[in-house]
Amino acid sequence: MSLDPQGMAPEDLSHAGSVTDKAIEYMIEQGIAPISIASALLGGALGLMARTMEDKAIARVLRSALMSVESGELQEMRQQGAAQPPAS
Incomplete structure (x- = not known):
């Protein structure tokens, strides 16, 4: 890997x-x-x-996820998902 x-x-x-x-x-x-x-x-x-993983590495992953939420990145994903037609 x-x-x-x-x-x-x-x-x-x-x-x-x-x-x-x-x-x-x-x-x-x-x-x-x-x-x-x-x-x-x-x-x-x-x-x-x-x-x-070590605790420090886990904390980095969780901080990155939190930063995605706080920056609005997930809101953008939510809006893109709403703009796509449902799969059939």
Whole structure:
């Protein structure tokens, strides 16, 4: 697993993201509430980080996520999602 040119993301991040997106899509099709899906994914991610990363690295990941929320990046994603027609 190698890092991108900026040394930030592993090369398999896109693959992991695609698999996660498919799992989310499946759970939505099964009628699982979005908050339950998000809570389960977050809990799983935190558990994985706890088993594989140092606390300082986990804190950096969480700070980055918080900065995305505070900068409005997630709001932009929400607006882009609303502008896209539903998949059939």
